Structure formats: structure tokens, C-alpha cells
Amino acid sequence: MELVLALGIGILTGSGVWLILRPRTFQVIIGLSLLSYAVNLFIYAMGRLRVDAPAIVERGGAADPAQYADPLPQALVLTAIVISFAMTALLLVVLLAARGLTGTDHVDGDEG
């Protein structure tokens, strides 16, 4: 499982970095989205990988922390997903405005 996750994060990051260095605005946005997926997976992995472990402690009785997954990174990922989603939407609007004003989808606003 560790290997699959590590490969997934690596491939997403690599593709994302390659895409944000491209000259077209749409490629940059897709690249940033891929990067944010990679970062979300990374945050999740920082809570250690566990199979079949719930994050919520049942009511009543003392709980053994070793039986449970770390809930904090999951909460962080949730926040990070929401924020990056909103930022991508905003960037799309800016992209459309730039396309309308400059008549090109080059990141610098001209084909130069």
C-alpha cells in the first residue's frame, strides 16, 4: 500500500509540476489541481497509513488510541480540499477574463 500511495503522489506531483510550467493557462490550472491532489494525499499519509481503523472513538469507555486512525490529518485534508477547490474556481474566472481581454490563452497575455 505504501508503494502504491508513494507512486501515486509522485506521479501526480511530477505531472503537476510539468503542467504548471507550460505556456497555456488551462494547462497551468490542471497542473495546480493535480498538485493539490498530490498534496492532499501527502497530508493524509502524514497521519500514518492504517487499514480498517476508524477515526472516531465510540461513546463510553476508555479508548485505546492504537486502535484508531489519526483524525487530525483527515480534518486538515478536508479543509485543504475545500480551499483548493475554491481557489481553482477563482482561477478559472480569472483565466476567462484574461482570455477575453487579451484574446489569447498564453499565460503572459501575448504570444511573444
Next chain:
Amino acid sequence: MAGVADHLIVMPVLLPLAASAAMLLMSERRRVLKRVISLATVMALITISVLLLRTAAASHDPLIYLLGDWPAPFGITLVLDRLSAAMLLLTNILGFTSLLYATARWDRAGPRFHALFLLQLMGLNGAFLTGDLFNLFVFFEVLLAASYGLLLHGAGRKRVTAGLHYVSINIATSLLFLIGASLTYGVTGTLNVADLAARIPAVAAEDLMLLQAGIGILGVAFFIKAGMWPLGFWLPGTYSAAVPPVAALFAILSKVGIYAMLRVLLLLPQDPSGSATHVVDEWLQIGGLATIAFGTIGVLSSKSLSRLAGYSLIISSGTLLASIGAGEAVLSGALFYLVSSTLGVSAFYLLIELVGRAETDMDTSPPADAVFDDEYVGVREEDQENEVGVVIPATLAILGGGFMFCALLLAGLPPLSGFIAKFAIINGLLDTGISPWTWTLAALILLSGLATIIATSRAGVDLIWTPDRPSRDLRLVEAVPVGMLLALCLGLMIFAGPIMRYMEQTADALDVTARQPPAILSDPEEGTTP
């Protein structure tokens, strides 16, 4: 114990949020009401910041506010100490002057200016108050989201292109921030800054490299915000594209990066085996020197005044980075410089628009047509029915005087506060011992001042004393904010003694915090154990 005073510390976040949310419900036509609400909110913020500053100055330990009363390492904490109180006051003063200036005409260049502006202040205040790494990220996002909106305010081709770059760079920066924060969490198991300070010395040797990588990545994110060379190429172009009152507020944005760096990088262990602090100091010194050099060349080569202001912001960032890297003896001077240079650059951004108004410049002229056609009310068509149009005489003398004042302030020439700040830094540097590095830094700081004075006087002669220009009208509401900022700098100079003492205490407290964590976690009243 319970009372309004205890909850004062959370008000700098809640108040602008509530006011801004209320303003979204109002029609865009009720412009006067919106102005009154936002000005009143910012004035209340200044009052609160002054009260908080006095509280922080009186008490020795930092003030802790537990949101929802969850115990410290688990819940969200707000921390108020001398540094955050000073930054809070500085932010809200800049907010007030910029807002007042914007009411002259710039707030009409696009919809929802006041709501965005207050959200920006909320993000800044929150970032200065939070005691938690992930909350710092959230407040960074709040202030960035608002700054995207403010940068695009007024629209136009240049702003949208600059906005595209700015948004992309900052999203990438936020991702770096997240990687750094989660790596730190993965190694230490906490995100609370005070708890981090307690746990980092206990990190196992094999994990130390991961921790350093995490904090290093966080540092890169902060350096991008602060505009350190080679990560700061975006700064001058972006800021010169923004409308002047927004650029004047943005002068504090790069200081947020420096503030966050002060808080986080000082956490790294100082033990001889790890010697990570040493590495950070070295990076700060080298990066700071390169940034000053880059800014100096930029100042000399910039043709428009707004780019000149952007490069002087870079010089101020570089000076701060290098002097923070120089060690604790210089820290108090650096903090004084931070306040003085932020006020100076902000005043300069406001002033250059007044000086350069006669020009039909892409940078400063509002656009003729809208990008988004909802609720848009152009500046041009409404210019006639101006409510606050008290035109003051002797425009040229006032503008010229203000310009000269600003130039002296930025260059750090006597007798203004810029000089005292640079003198304090160089004095501290000489106290740390004579080394080639000290001499290089002192020489570069002085050279950057020389370059600033050359560039500003060249531009000033060109803009102000060239006779064939149409006379400009200067409105009182535009002159007052600039005057207030410059008066504050004058105040900094006159009361340099007490302010320097405050900054010295701040620097000492920071240093102590770095070595031994404060008693946030074992607060006897809360009865929690870390």
C-alpha cells in the same frame, strides 16, 4: 475573570468578518452607507489594537485565548504577545489610511470593494494572532483570497494578467505551505506552535532530517511571500498593477511572510549536533543580501514610480531578512525598521498616484469598460457628483514636500525614522563583531539607500517640477491619509526612545520563546497537561 476584556483578543478577527458579511447583503448603490460602516469598523479595530497593545506591553507573558475553551494543544489558540500586538496595530492603521484614501474615488472602480477590504484585514489580523500552524495556513488563505479580489479590483487588461500570475504563484505557495505543515505534523504530532517548541528538542535523531525538510519547505513558502530573491520576481509587477490604495495595504503582505518566518524558523533546535538554526541564519543572510542587491538594481532601473515603490519594498524585505539572520542583537532594530519602512512604502504608494495623476498611465488610470457587468459603476462617469470634493490649494508644494519626505524616509537619511531604523540595525551589526559579512551587509544597506535617493529624486524632478503639466486637483480626503502616515513616521522619530525599548523587549521575548516555550500548555487555570 470572564468579561468583555477577555474576549477582546478575538475581536480583530470577528469584527471585520461580521461587517463584511453584512455588507454583502447591501445593494451596491448604497455606497455612502458602506463607506461609513467600513470606516467605523476599521476605527474600532484600531481602538481594539491599541488596547491590546497596552495589555501586551503591560504583561510579561503572552496572552492566550482558547477558542471554544478547548484545552491548549487540541483546540485552536490565539496568542497575543508584543510582536503580534504591534503588527496588529500597524495593519489596522494601514487599513484605515488606505480605506480613507479609497473613498475618494477608487472604491467605485468595481463592485464589493469594502467587503473584500475588510476580509483582507481579517485575514491579516488572524495571521498575526494565531498560535497554530494550520490556522496560520487558513488565515493566509483568507488574506490571499481577499487579496486576489482586491488586486483584480478595477479590472483592465494589465490587472487581469498580473492577477493570473499572482493567483497561480500563491496557490503553488500554499501547496508548499501544506507540505511543510503536514511534514512537521508527521514528525512531531502537533501543529500548535508552543507545543512544537516543546516537542522539537525531543525529536529522534533519525527524524530530525524530515523535520528540517518540513520547516525548510515552510520557509520557502514564507520567502515567496516576503519576496526574497530569487523568489520575489512577481512582486513589483503585481503591486504596480494594483490600484493605489490596495497596493498601499499590500505593503504589509510581504511583512506577513517575515512575521511567520520569525515565528516558525526560530523553532528549529539550537543544539550543536543539529545546528539547523545556523543553516537558517546562513540562508537568511545570503538571501537577504541578494534581495537587497536585486532591489537596489531594480530601483535604479525602474521607469515608473509604482515599480520603484515595489522595488523599495523588496529592499526593505531584504534588509529585514538579512538583519534577522544576523542574530538577536539586530532584531530590535529590524523590528523598528519593519514598522518604519512599511509606513513609508505605504505612504509612497498613495503619494505617487497623486503625483502622477496628470499622466495618462496604464498603471493608474481606471479602465473605460467593465469585465464583469454586474453592479459595475465606473469611476469616470461618476466623477462629477463627488461628495467629498474639498480641493486644497498649494497642491504642488504639498505634493512636493510629501514626496521629499517619503524619499528621505525610504532612503534612510536623517532626520527621519528611516535613518533611526537603519542606524539601529547597523549599530547592532557592529556589536555582533567585525566580520567581512557584517561589512558587506552594512555597505549594502547604505548603498541601497543611496540608490533609492538617486532614483526618487530623478523621478521627483521629472514629475513635480516639470512645468508643462496641467494643474492637478488634490482632495482633502486623499491628502489626509498620506499626511497621517507621514505624521506617524514623524512620531516614530520623535518617540524613538520608548518605541525602541518596546522593540527590544519584543526581541528579547522572541528570543526567550525560541529557547524555552511559554507556559501556554501547562496553564494552571485550564488544568491541562500537554
